[in-house]
Amino acid sequence: MWAQEMHKHAVLPPIISKSDKEFLESMQRYIITETERVGCDENGPADEYYIIYRNVFDKVIEYVTAYKSILTSIKKEYDTFIETIKEHQRTAFHLRGKLKALAAEPTALVHHQRRIIQLKENYQRLQIVSHALSSWTKSDMSSTFQDFMDQIQMTKGDQGIVEELLEDDPCKAKDAEIMLYYVERFNELISLGEYEKAACFAANSPRRILRNMNVMNKFKALGKIRGKPLPLLLFFEAIFSTSRAFRNPIDAHLTLEGIKCGLSEKRLDLVINWVTQERITFSEEAGDVIIDYGEHDTFNKAKCLALAQIIYSKCGMHKKALLCLCKQGQIHEAMEYMQQFKDFTSDDLVQLITLCPQAELIQSLTKQRNENLPFLSFVFIILHLFSINMEEIGIKLLQEINKGGKDAIEHLMMSDSFCSLETWQDMADVCSQNGFTKLANNIMSILQSQAGVTVISEEDEKVNPMEHVFW
Numbered sequence: 262m263w264a265q266e267m268h269k270h271a272v273l274p275p276i277i278s279k280s281d282k283e284f285l286e287s288m289q290r291y292i293i294t295e296t297e298r299v300g301c302d303e304n305g306p307a308d309e310y311y312i313i314y315r316n317v318f319d320k321v322i323e324y325v326t327a328y329k330s331i332l333t334s335i336k337k338e339y340d341t342f343i344e345t346i347k348e349h350q351r352t353a354f355h356l357r358g359k360l361k362a363l364a365a366e367p368t369a370l371v372h373h374q375r376r377i378i379q380l381k382e383n384y385q386r387l388q389i390v391s392h393a394l395s396s397w398t399k400s401d402m403s404s405t406f407q408d409f410m411d412q413i414q415m416t417k418g419d420q421g422i423v424e425e426l427l428e429d430d431p432c433k434a435k436d437a438e439i440m441l442y443y444v445e446r447f448n449e450l451i452s453l454g455e456y457e458k459a460a461c462f463a464a465n466s467p468r469r470i471l472r473n474m475n476v477m478n479k480f481k482a483l484g485k486i487r488g489k490p491l492p493l494l495l496f497f498e499a500i501f502s503t504s505r506a507f508r509n510p511i512d513a514h515l516t517l518e519g520i521k522c523g524l525s526e527k528r529l530d531l532v533i534n535w536v537t538q539e540r541i542t543f544s545e546e547a548g549d550v551i552i553d554y555g556e557h558d559t560f561n562k563a564k565c566l567a568l569a570q571i572i573y574s575k576c577g578m579h580k581k582a583l584l585c586l587c588k589q590g591q592i593h594e595a596m597e598y599m600q601q602f603k604d605f606t607s608d609d610l611v612q613l614i615t616l617c618p619q620a621e622l623i624q625s626l627t628k629q630r631n632e633n634l635p636f637l638s639f640v641f642i643i644l645h646l647f648s649i650n651m652e653e654i655g656i657k658l659l660q661e662i663n664k665g666g667k668d669a670i671e672h673l674m675m676s677d678s679f680c681s682l683e684t685w686q687d688m689a690d691v692c693s694q695n696g697f698t699k700l701a702n703n704i705m706s707i708l709q710s711q712a713g714v715t716v717i718s719e720e721d722e723k724v725n726p727m728e729h730v731f732w
Contacts, residue, residue: 284324288317311343440470447471451479456492464499472500472511477518493522498531504540516541517550524554529561536568543575552585563589580609587617592625599636610636611645618646618654620661629676638679640688647691659697667703674707682708 292313299309322333443466450459460480463471480496497519504511511519519541523531532551535541548569555565570585579602586595599605605613614623614637627639639658646655662669674685685708692701 288320291320292317315340439467443467443471447476456480456483456486457490457495460492460495460499463496464503472515474515474518477515491522491526494526494528494531497522501531501535501540510540510542513542513544513547517544517546520547520550524550529554529558529564533564533568536571543572545573545576545578545581548572548576548578548581579604580613584613584616587613587619587622590619590621592619592621595622596625596630607637611642614642614645615649615651618651620654620657623654623658624661634678635676638677639673640677640680640684644684644687644691647695652695655691656695659692659695659700663697663700667707670700670703671707674704 295313295316299313318339443462447459447462447466450456450462463476466472477493477496480493483492485491500511500515501519519535520532523529523535541547551565551569551572555562555569558565566585566589570582570589573579573582573585579598583595583598583605586592586598610626614626623639623642626636627642628635630636639662643655643658646652646658662673680688685704689701689704689708692698692704
């Protein structure tokens, strides 16, 4: 009976067709092949494993046409579920990062607040040391290292503040130690009379602590020593010889004192070297000092003019640079300089002629330039020279124009478009008053020969003698 019951409830396994069997085997081979190709197993990587089985699912749906609709729905839900899981994973990863950052914020805030307090304390200490060191280097620096320490302590009333600061920043301690060594060694060399060594020591001091007016005054106070070079000059020789090795050159005030010192010792050669090698700070005052020296040393006047011209050009004093060129007789170079900068007014040029009344300069300024109008009117310059009691140069110019005869004066009148008929009449009067009667007659003759001109009276309005040409 028991056997009969078994037979009654037994279920026969499904009979798989040959085509279904082949399909299942092909799917199993596909799964094995693909997992081996991408190098994954059941434990991951999850994305590749999921893609393989999704492709198998698609193939099954295509194969089993009778259940295609329901299998497609199942796959869609399956895909949605997988995508939701992946999105939750990404969100969880992002939230873990934010959580870590938020957890660290209180600790970081406390750390920053503590660091702010430390930096404020260190800054206050540095201010104390900076004030004391600055005061000491600006004094005669005759105090010792111990005096310096006492000064810092008295400034704050905190015993041991220096030791604390140096412990906080070993680099500051090293810098302070080096600077103090230089100052004390410098004072020692001065006291021993080793002025040349002291000058070199000052020139090579760190942070320019010994290249200042106070140290200069210390050398200056030594005065002249019989049989030895001037200590002050030794100082300037040393600092200018090393100035290009430093990022910041010698300042303008110290430069001016150095130039004065070199010139007072008749060492123009040193000043020439400092200027041409650009070892100084260029300033108008430095150029003025050299010009003044050249006025008293006529033998070296040309050199002084050349040096001053370099300095004026470097610091943008173009009018003074132009005057230096003209006084050297470099008229062609002066004209090129004017063309280069083009910021000279007519008043500037009249002032230039007044300070340097050279015939060649006046001729260059009053002649046409490559079909361009001249800088100034020749007649205006002549009248100006006579009006300021510079008749000598005016007469020389009249003599030059008189040599060319009537043709020369006619050419001048035709090319000078600045002057009115009345101005030319004034010119004729000046010529007549200074013995140039023929030149005066030529001017009047040319004026009267102009079309429409018969008589020029004082009541006539000013007109241009070339008006008939241009209009």
